[in-house]
Amino acid sequence: xxxxxxxxxxxxxxxxxxxxxxxxxxxxxxxxxxxxxxxxxxxxxxxxxxxxxxxxxxxxxxxxxxxxxxxxxxxxxxxxxxxxxxxxxxxxxxxxxxxxxxxxxxxxxxxxxxxxxxxxxxxxxxxxxxxxxxxxxxxxxxxxxxxxxxxxxxxxxxxxxxxxxxxxxxxxxxxxxxxxxxxxxxxxxx
Amino acid sequence: xxxxxxxxxxxxxxxxxxxxxxxxxxxxxxxxxxxxxxxxxxxxxxxxxxxxxxxxxxxxxxxxxxxxxxxxxxxxxxxxxxxxxxxxxxxxxxxxxxxxxxxxxxxxxxxxxxxxxxxxxxxxxxxxxxxxxxxxxxxxxxxxxxxxxxxxxxxxxxxxxxxxxxxxxxxxxxxxxxx
Numbered sequence: 623x624x625x626x627x628x629x630x631x632x633x634x635x636x637x638x639x640x641x642x643x644x645x646x647x648x649x650x651x652x653x654x655x656x657x658x659x660x661x662x663x664x665x666x667x668x669x670x671x672x673x674x675x676x677x678x679x680x681x682x683x684x685x686x687x688x689x690x691x692x693x694x695x696x697x698x699x700x701x702x703x704x705x706x707x708x709x710x711x712x713x714x715x716x717x718x719x720x721x722x723x724x725x726x727x728x729x730x731x732x733x734x735x736x737x738x739x740x741x742x743x744x745x746x747x748x749x750x751x752x753x754x755x756x757x758x759x760x761x762x763x764x765x766x767x768x769x770x771x772x773x774x775x776x777x778x779x780x781x782x783x784x785x786x787x788x789x790x791x792x793x794x795x796x797x798x799x800x801x802x803x804x805x806x807x808x809x810x811x812x
Numbered sequence: 813x814x815x816x817x818x819x820x821x822x823x824x825x826x827x828x829x830x831x832x833x834x835x836x837x838x839x840x841x842x843x844x845x846x847x848x849x850x851x852x853x854x855x856x857x858x859x860x861x862x863x864x865x866x867x868x869x870x871x872x873x874x875x876x877x878x879x880x881x882x883x884x885x886x887x888x889x890x891x892x893x894x895x896x897x898x899x900x901x902x903x904x905x906x907x908x909x910x911x912x913x914x915x916x917x918x919x920x921x922x923x924x925x926x927x928x929x930x931x932x933x934x935x936x937x938x939x940x941x942x943x944x945x946x947x948x949x950x951x952x953x954x955x956x957x958x959x960x961x962x963x964x965x966x967x968x969x970x971x972x973x974x975x976x977x978x979x980x981x982x983x984x985x986x987x988x989x990x991x
Contacts, residue, residue, distance in 0.1 A: 624932040629960075636959035644952050674953055720952035750900075751949025758880060779899055780949050782843060794899055 642671060644720040647727045650699040656688040661810045663693045664712035668746075669725040671718035675794065676748045679777055681718045682798040683746055686805020687712075690741055699731040711811065713741050713769065719749035719756040719776075731764060738769030744808070745774040746801070751781035775804050817869030819876050825862040826876070829855045830883045834947050840894035845946045848891075852943050855887055859936065878920075884935035885913040891942035900945060901958055908965045909938060913973075919972045919979075928971040930964050937964060 642740040648670045649800035665689050668680045684694045697703045699717075707713060718727040724747060732738075737794065745760045747753050764771055782788040784796045833849045839848040862880055866872045888909055899932075912934060919926055928939070941957045959976045 626928055627934065628929040629964060631935060632963035632967065633956070633960050636956050636963055640952055640956050640959065644955075672951070718951050720950065722950055742960070748951070749949070750951045750954055778949075788843065792899070 645726045647700040648698055649702055650698045653696040655684055655694040657693060658724050659691060659693050661691040661693055662711040663709055664714060665707060665710040666694060666696045666714040666716065667699050667731055668716035669699045669718065669728045671725060675779060676716065676718040679748050679799055679801045682801035682807040686802040687808060690806050690808060691810045699727040703731055707735065707736045707739060707741060708743055713738060714744040714746060716746035719753045722752060722755050724760050732763050735755045736767065738764065738767045740768055740770055742772035743769035744772050747776045749776055750779050773804060777801060817871035819871045819873045822866035822871055822876050823860045823871055823879060825858050825865055826883050829858040829887065833887055837890050837894050849946050856933055856939055885909060888935060888938035888942065893947055895909055900954060900979050908961060912965055912968055915969060915972045919976045926972055926975045928968055930968040934968055
C-alpha cells in the first residue's frame with residue numbers, strides 16, 4: 623500500500639466517524655438553576671458537542687442569567703426536548719460550530735419548534751476561529767422562525783476572545799468570563 | 813567512480829530547518845499564525861532541499877538521514893506542543909510522535925527491510941497537520957486531524973512494532989515447513 627493511499631484511508635475513516643459523532647443527538651437530563659425564584663423563565667437549549675468547552679460556556683452564560691434573577695432550565699437539543707415555549711420569556715440556543723455550521727441537532731430543534739413567537743432569543747456559538755458563517759445561519763433560522771435576536775455571541779478556542787487580555791489570561795478563561803457577563807447583562811423581563 | 817561531496821552542505825540545509833523551531837514556537841505562542849505557517853512552509857522546502865542537495869552532491873550519509881529525521885521530529889513536536897499549550901490538542905498527543913520516533917530509532921538497525929505504509933510520509937503529514945490546524949479553524953476539522961494523527965501513528969507503530977518483534981524473537985522457519 624502506498625503512503626498516500628494509507629493516509630487517505632485513515633482520513634476518510636476518521637471523517638466518517640466524526641460526521642456521525644458531530645451530528646448525533648446527545649440527550650441529557652434537564653437541569654434547573656434558580657428554580658425557586660419568582661423571576662421570568664429562560665430556556666437554554668444546547669448541543670454539548672465533542673469537548674467540554676460548549677458545555678462550560680453554556681453553564682457560564684446560564685449562571686449569569688440566574689445571578690440576574692432568571693429561572694433557567696437547561697436542555698440538550700434532541701427529539702425529546704420540549705417544543706412548547708409558552709412558559710419561557712427567553713430562549714437561548716447554543717451550539718459548537720462543526721464544519722463551519724451550527725450543529726444539526728440544534729438547527730433541527732429550532733425547526734421542530736416552528737414558531738418562536740417573537741421571543742427574545744440569544745444565539746451562543748463556540749468555534750475554533752471561524753464562526754461568522756454559522757452565526758449568519760443561526761440568525762437567519764431564528765428570524766425566519768419569528769424569533770427576535772436579543773444577543774448573538776461567538777466564543778473561540780483558537781482566535782483571541784479579547785485581544786487586550788490574551789497575553790495575561792488564558793483564552794478559555796476569557797471565553798467563560800464573557801459568557802457569564804453576557805448572561806448577567808440580560809435583565810429579567812416578562 | 814563518482815567523487816563523494818561533502819555532507820556539510822545538506823547538513824546546513826537541515827540546520828536551517830532546525831533554526832525555524834524556536835521561531836515557530838515563539839510565533840505560535842504569540843498567536844502569529846500566518847508567520848508560523850510561513851515558517852512551516854520554509855521548513856517543508858528545506859526538507860525537500862536537503863535530500864536533493866545530498867543526492868546532487870553525492871553526499872548522502874547515514875548521519876545526514878538521522879539528522880533529517882531528528883529535526884523533523886523536533887519540528888513537529890514543537891508545533892504540536894505549542895498547539896497543545898493553546899488548548900487545541902491534549903498535551904499527551906506530543907507523546908505519540910515521540911513513541912513513533914523512538915520505535916523508528918529502535919527498528920532502523922534491523923536486518924530485514926520494514927514494510928511501513930506510512931513511515932516515509934509521517935513527518936511531512938504531521939507538518940501538514942500543524943499547518944491545517946492553523947488555517948482551518950473549525951472544531952470538527954481539528955477533531956479530524958487529531959483522529960488522523962492517532963490512526964496513522966497506530967498504523968506505523970503496528971508496522972514497525974511487528975517487524976521489531978519478529979527481529980527480536982525470530983520464528984524457526986524450518987519448523988513451520990514440517991507437516
